[in-house]
Amino acid sequence: DQQVKQNSPSLSVQEGRISILNCDYTNSMFDYFLWYKKYPAEGPTFLISISSIKDKNEDGRFTVFLNKSAKHLSLHIVPSQPGDSAVYFCAASAYSGGYQKVTFGTGTKLQVIP
Amino acid sequence: DTAVSQTPKYLVTQMGNDKSIKCEQNLGHDTMYWYKQDSKKFLKIMFSYNNKELIINETVPNRFSPKSPDKAHLNLHINSLELGDSAVYFCASSRGGEAFFGQGTRLTVV
Numbered sequence: 001d002q003q004v005k006q007n008s009p010s011l012s013v014q015e016g017r018i019s020i021l022n023c024d025y026t027n028s029m030f031d032y033f034l035w036y037k038k039y040p041a042e043g044p045t046f047l048i049s050i051s052s053i054k055d056k057n058e059d060g061r062f063t064v065f066l067n068k069s070a071k072h073l074s075l076h077i078v079p080s081q082p083g084d085s086a087v088y089f090c091a092a093s094a095y096s097g098g099y100q101k102v103t104f105g106t107g108t109k110l111q112v113i114p
Numbered sequence: 115d116t117a118v119s120q121t122p123k124y125l126v127t128q129m130g131n132d133k134s135i136k137c138e139q140n141l142g143h144d145t146m147y148w149y150k151q152d153s154k155k156f157l158k159i160m161f162s163y164n165n166k167e168l169i170i171n172e173t174v175p176n177r178f179s180p181k182s183p184d185k186a187h188l189n190l191h192i193n194s195l196e197l198g199d200s201a202v203y204f205c206a207s208s209r210g211g212e213a214f215f216g217q218g219t220r221l222t223v224v
Contacts, residue, residue: 034212043118043204043215044157089157099145099169102213104157 003027004092006105014113019077021108023090026071030092032100035064035075038087038107047088048075080112117141120205120216127195128224135190135219137205145169146188147213148180149204157204163188195223 005024013019021035031052036044050057050064050073057064063076077084090105120137127133139146147170148160162170166182177193192199200223206213 036215041217043206043217045215046212049212087155097169099162099164100208100210101162101170102159104149104159107155107157 002106003030004090004103004105006088006090006108008108009106010109010111012111012113013080015082016079019075019080019084019110019112021075021077021088021090021110023073023075023105024071025073025092027092027094027103028071029094029096030103031095032093033064033066033073034091034093034102035062036089036091036104037084038089044089077110080110082112082114085110085112117214118205118207118216120203120219122219123217124220124222126222126224129195129197131195132191132193133195133221134192135203135205135221137188137190137216139186139205139207139214141207141209141214143207143209143214144185145208145210146182146185147206147208148188148190149206149215151202151204151218153201160203161188161190192221195221197223199223 034049035047037047038044066073087107089107093100093102118139145164147162160174161180163182179191182188202218205216
């Protein structure tokens with residue numbers, strides 16, 4: 001049972017345009033959401049996060065939107081740059097049994113075309 | 115300065131062998147993890163340790179035994195390796211917030 005889903009395995013965007021990566025979740029107990037970026041042969045690196053008490057968080061070219069009623073979050077990258085080409089993982093965490101447990105989505109491979 | 119380092123980066127071994135992957139973090143974090151990324155690219159948690167204590171064990175076979183000698187280290191020992199164990203294994207650490215990942219160990223069982 002995949003509690004965090006990224007339904008688009010890949011996405012191609014022209015340089016300078018907006019990239020929108022989507023993520024859906026099923027567990028209403030998730031209260032903290034994160035996006036990670038992963039280059040080949042490297043571990044995932046943290047990109048941006050959002051608490052469930054917010055609906056938007058912005059950091060430079062990256063903005064994460066959270067729609068709790070729809071159990072949906074998205075990552076917007078604008079403008080997209082070729083260096084943004086990577087796999088992006090959505091993650092959600094819930095406090096359970098005294099600890100935060102993080103569940104990852106399956107990833108979306110973003111290709112930014114120069 | 116590598117925050118989370120794991121060794122080796124690549125590991126090729128025969129079925130039935132026993133192998134270990136080491137992980138060290140210099141971030142002072144209390145919590146460390148092992149994740150497995152399989153052929154379908156799913157990134158799944160295997161274990162989580164907090165202050166050297168096991169807190170999450172996600173129905174991983176007993177052949178996998180994590181060991182945390184101190185807060186900065188979480189090693190993964192695998193007995194009787196099987197073909198299905200081939201994957202990339204990531205170590206990570208955190209302190210309540212985002213996790214920092216190691217570069218991964220690509221394990222190939224032949």
